[in-house]
Amino acid sequence: MKVTYDAVADAAYIYLVDEIGVGGVAKTHACDPGEVGGVVNLDLDDSGRLIGVEVLGASRLLPPESLVQQP
Template sequence: MHIEYDQENDTAYVSLVARIADGAAVRQVTVEAPGGKADLNLDFDASGHLLGIEVIGARAALPAELLGRDEPRG
């Protein structure tokens, strides 16, 4: 698993596989995260395997440690 965070746009991408080849993600499903403070785009391959998750509104949905931020929670 690998996480890339774009602080300027407050988006993160959680890769669940070592590498996602160009064109491998053929289906995307968008869901609202619990609490409605973030959206999740789920990327699937042709076999229905989940490849990765794009988190829009990452600061609201993911712990600061995962985003490389050291700010107190609370």
């Protein structure tokens, strides 16, 4: 699992697979912001498996140690 973080956008992406190639996301499911307390999108592959999670407003929703910016 890998987490990338963009401080300017305050957005994190949690990779649940080693790499997501071009066209690797077949469907994105938006979670209800009221239920999760922010904007969270679940990315699924063409088999319906969860491969990544996008978190907007990540500094409010994720532990600080997971928000290390990648070079």
